[in-house]
Structures are given as C-alpha cells and as structure tokens.
Amino acid sequence: MASESSDEGGNGYEPKILVFACNWCSYAGADLAGVSRLQMPANCRIIRVMCSGRVRPEFVVTALSKGLDGVLVLGCHPGECHYSEGNYFTRRRGLLLKNLLQFVGIEPERFQVRWVSASEGAKFADTVEQVTEQIRALGPNRPQGGMHSTEPGDR
Amino acid sequence: MEDKLQELVVELLGDGAMEYFIGYRQGFEPSHVVPCFVTDKSEADRLIWGPLCLQNLSKYVLQARDLDGKVGLLVKGCDARAIVELVKQHQIERDKIVVVGVPCEGQVDPRKMEQVLGVSMEQVTDVEDAGDEFLVKVGGEVSKLGKEQVLRDKCFYCKHPTSFDYDYTLGEVQPFTIDSESEEYDAVEKLEELPLEERRAYWLKQFERCIRCNACREVCYGCYCKECIFDRTDPRWLDRTPLPRENEIYHLIRAVHLAGRCIDCGECERVCPVNIPLGRLYKKLQKDIAELFDYEAGMEYDTVPPLVDFELDDQDPFL
Incomplete structure (x- = not known):
C-alpha cells in the first residue's frame, strides 16, 4: 500500500481510515457535511453500503490486518434503521468484534462504530475529525517489517 | 461398556433402524483411536470406548443428509452439543440420526500425557479409566496418573457429562473429582x-x-x-x-x-x-x-x- 505523504504533524504520517457509511443515514450525513462546506480531515475513504448491517466482520478484520490504520462503521441511530432492524445486528456484532480485536492486541480506537443520521452533517464531520486524531495519535497500524511487511511484489 | 455398545449396534443394524453406525475403533497404534463406520453387524466388534476416544464424531452425520435411512453415532456429552447446533442450523434433521450417548468421565490429552510420562504415546499400550485416575500401561508396567495431570482442558470444567438428548444411553456417569482449581x-x-x-x-x-x-x-x-x-x-x-x-x-x-x-x-x-x-x-x-x-x-x-x-x-x- 502506497503511503500518503504530507507534512502535517511534522512526521509525514497520515493515517488511512476506511469508513463504511450506510446509504440512508450516514452517507447522506456525509453529503450534508460536504454541501455545508464543513472542514474535516481528508484521511477517510468512504464505502457506501446499503445498511451498516451489511458490514461483515471479515471486512474489518481484513482491512486492519492488511494495514489500514482504522475502520469506522457508520449507521443510523438504533431504532431509525431504514430496514427497521439492521443496525441492531451491527450493534451486537460490533461489540463482539471490538472485544475480539482488543483480545488479539489491536487498539480499540482502530475499530469504531458510530451512529450518524442524515441530518447530522456536523456530527459526521466531528466524528471523522475525532477518529482521525485518535488514530493519528496511535501511529501507523503494524509498523513495517516482520510478517506484516507490505513490500512491493508481495501481492 | 464396550459389550453393551456392540450389542446395541448389532441390534439397531439388525432392525434396520439405521444404515450405519459411527463410533471409535483401535487405530494402528494401541494409543491411537480412529473413527469407525460400521455398516454390517459382523463389524460391530471393532467398536471400542475409552479415555482416548477424542474425536468429535458429530461432523460425520452431515453425510447422512443424502441418505434415505438413518445414521447412528456415539457421542460424548460435549459432542452432543454439536448435534443440537447442527439441527438448529438446519444442517440435519434430528430424526435422521440415532444418538447413542456414552457416559464420559474425562478424556486424555495425549500431549499432556507424553509430557508427564516422558515417553511418546506410541509406547503407551493401554489407558484405563479408574475413577479419579487413569491406569496407564507402558511396556507392561502399569502406572497411575491422577486425572488432573492429563485431562483435556475442556474436561476440567465439563458441565455436560451426559447430554440431554439421547435415543439410547450406555449408562450413568460416575462423578469424578479432580484436584484442580x-x-x-x-x-x-x-x-x-x-x-x-x-x-x-x-x-x-x-x-x-x-x-x-x-x-x-x-x-x-x-x-x-x-x-x-x-x-x-x-x-x-x-x-x-x-x-x-x-x-x-x-x-x-x-x-x-x-x-x-x-x-x-x-x-x-x-x-x-x-x-x-x-x-x-x-x-x-x-x-x-x-x-x-x-x-x-x-x-x-x-x-x-x-x-x-x-x-x-x-x-x-x-x-
């Protein structure tokens, strides 16, 4: 994975964060944040999913193991899911996955779940900023080397 | 217990109550037990039971999905939970299997036993359950090993020595005590x-x-x-x-x-x-x-x- 370079923070490290945003709430929230011209860090790569319940734990595990610095799952507030109950499943799954990742030694900040509704453009911007700062403070996920090296030609 | 098991299997196969039975038999080495599929009455005498019958045979019942008749299998209390889950997950119908429950009093962890004895499992010729300990035969000599030394990890906190869903059982479990916290x-x-x-x-x-x-x-x-x-x-x-x-x-x-x-x-x-x-x-x-x-x-x-x-x-x- 090519590393981003920027002089911000002095060390040139910019975290790379994967965001799964639900189509009905959080993606619209992100849209609102953009339309409202809110300032936020540009470290997120958003993948739109139809529901936060679509995010299988494999997505998160694979992303983190392959070297992304953080994964953020955004869904509708509980009780407001477009499909009535999708995010309730996300909630249970997220809880277990977070514990499991922590159990194998991955910092809990690297996997986060948040509820952002379509009207909460400001919350989206805040969340992204918060999470980015937390992960920036942690530093790169898996420093290069050892079994997790991502040298060219590895893949 | 083995006699009882063999009799039961002969009876069930004779009745046509099941097409074949999945149990354990002696492997190549005395200390090595392997799964055994008994399709004919004459083969029933190969079936054994003991503290080295480690395998969870439940997965084999999935083969019975395509079978017209039933398939029987021997389960320990812990393995019976796999049957419950397979039924729950709609992988097999409960009435397609004949579950024979065996009272298990703890299984040997071969890796632990090798460490305790200091010899490889190949030299162990027999392991017998004797209440709170195992009688282990190595080269003609019998030694006693407390269960807490060689039990499989899961046996220390076994909550289900007998499962609740048997079609047949081979007897009551004798409670055993282990000196472990x-x-x-x-x-x-x-x-x-x-x-x-x-x-x-x-x-x-x-x-x-x-x-x-x-x-x-x-x-x-x-x-x-x-x-x-x-x-x-x-x-x-x-x-x-x-x-x-x-x-x-x-x-x-x-x-x-x-x-x-x-x-x-x-x-x-x-x-x-x-x-x-x-x-x-x-x-x-x-x-x-x-x-x-x-x-x-x-x-x-x-x-x-x-x-x-x-x-x-x-x-x-x-x-």
Whole structure:
C-alpha cells in the first residue's frame, strides 16, 4: 500500500481510515457535511453500503490486518434503521468484534462504530475529525517489517 | 461398556433402524483411536470406548443428509452439543440420526500425557479409566496418573457429562473429582489482563507458526459451508499461496464465523500440528457472548442464536 505523504504533524504520517457509511443515514450525513462546506480531515475513504448491517466482520478484520490504520462503521441511530432492524445486528456484532480485536492486541480506537443520521452533517464531520486524531495519535497500524511487511511484489 | 455398545449396534443394524453406525475403533497404534463406520453387524466388534476416544464424531452425520435411512453415532456429552447446533442450523434433521450417548468421565490429552510420562504415546499400550485416575500401561508396567495431570482442558470444567438428548444411553456417569482449581475462562482472563502490546506479540507469535493446513477448519463441526470463504476465487479473500502475513486474517475470520456457534469441543486445538491455542480465541468470544447476551451454544433447540437476534435495550457503547 502506497503511503500518503504530507507534512502535517511534522512526521509525514497520515493515517488511512476506511469508513463504511450506510446509504440512508450516514452517507447522506456525509453529503450534508460536504454541501455545508464543513472542514474535516481528508484521511477517510468512504464505502457506501446499503445498511451498516451489511458490514461483515471479515471486512474489518481484513482491512486492519492488511494495514489500514482504522475502520469506522457508520449507521443510523438504533431504532431509525431504514430496514427497521439492521443496525441492531451491527450493534451486537460490533461489540463482539471490538472485544475480539482488543483480545488479539489491536487498539480499540482502530475499530469504531458510530451512529450518524442524515441530518447530522456536523456530527459526521466531528466524528471523522475525532477518529482521525485518535488514530493519528496511535501511529501507523503494524509498523513495517516482520510478517506484516507490505513490500512491493508481495501481492 | 464396550459389550453393551456392540450389542446395541448389532441390534439397531439388525432392525434396520439405521444404515450405519459411527463410533471409535483401535487405530494402528494401541494409543491411537480412529473413527469407525460400521455398516454390517459382523463389524460391530471393532467398536471400542475409552479415555482416548477424542474425536468429535458429530461432523460425520452431515453425510447422512443424502441418505434415505438413518445414521447412528456415539457421542460424548460435549459432542452432543454439536448435534443440537447442527439441527438448529438446519444442517440435519434430528430424526435422521440415532444418538447413542456414552457416559464420559474425562478424556486424555495425549500431549499432556507424553509430557508427564516422558515417553511418546506410541509406547503407551493401554489407558484405563479408574475413577479419579487413569491406569496407564507402558511396556507392561502399569502406572497411575491422577486425572488432573492429563485431562483435556475442556474436561476440567465439563458441565455436560451426559447430554440431554439421547435415543439410547450406555449408562450413568460416575462423578469424578479432580484436584484442580482451574476455572473455565482462566486462560482467557490471563490473556485479557496482559497489556495490549504483549497480547499482540503473543498472538502474532502464535499465528506466525500456522502453516494453513486447514485442519482446524476441516475438523470443525461448524465449518460445513459448501464453499468456504477462504476457497472463494471471486472475491478472493486470501492469497492462493498461504502467506504468513494472512494467517491472522484466516484465524480471525474463522473466529467471527464461529461466534455463537462454537461449542468448545476443542477439536481445532487437538488437530493443530503446530499447537496454536485456538481454543483461547474461540473461548473469548464464548465468554463475551455469555456475558453480553446470556447465551451458550448447543444447549437448547429453541433458543435464538445471539447474532441473528437483538434486544432493543442491548448495550450500546457506540453513541
């Protein structure tokens, strides 16, 4: 994975964060944040999913193991899911996955779940900023080397 | 008990009550027990039972899906939970299988026994259950080993020595006492107490050894998917070559796939050629599921598995 370079923070490290945003709430929230011209860090790569319940734990595990610095799952507030109950499943799954990742030694900040509704453009911007700062403070996920090296030609 | 088992199997096969019976028989070495498929009455005398009958035979009943008749099998209390789960997960119908329950009084962990005895299992000619200890025969000499020395980990906190869903049973379980204070989640809690970096180092070291032989998957009762996610070519989750740096993905995905379904039969750990303590990984999920959602896999037919269910007032740490 090519590393981003920027002089911000002095060390040139910019975290790379994967965001799964639900189509009905959080993606619209992100849209609102953009339309409202809110300032936020540009470290997120958003993948739109139809529901936060679509995010299988494999997505998160694979992303983190392959070297992304953080994964953020955004869904509708509980009780407001477009499909009535999708995010309730996300909630249970997220809880277990977070514990499991922590159990194998991955910092809990690297996997986060948040509820952002379509009207909460400001919350989206805040969340992204918060999470980015937390992960920036942690530093790169898996420093290069050892079994997790991502040298060219590895893949 | 073996006589009783053999008689029962002869009877059931004679009746036509089942097409074949899955049990254990002597392997090539005396200390090595292998699964055995008895299709004819005359073969019933090969069946054995003892503290070395380690395998969880439940996965074999999946073959009976395409069978007209029934298939019988011998289960220990812990393995019976796999049957409950398979029925629950709609992999097999309960009336397609004849479950013969065996009173199990603890199984031997061959790795522990080799360590205690200081000789390889090949030299052990017989292991007999004698209440609170095992009588072990090595080269004609019989020695007594306390059960707490050589029992499989899962046997220390066995909650289900007899399962609740037998068609036939081979007798009552004699309670045995072990001189040990180990609790079910001891190993998990010990790891949880370590600082994050040490846990990371611990698991990386474990996963590093994995040669991705897939034995843990093949032996697992819960891995019955026709096309496993790891074998898929589109999208390809793991490289075709078993790359060490993908080992972590492999094990974590397996863990999340078994969340709420793992019955802690310990087969993955037993078959692992490089001794990865996989049980601890799955046990962690089991512990969380028990604590957060008050659920234990394989106990009842009519409870809803925790990850396909929810409560409106579930814990919500996500704001």
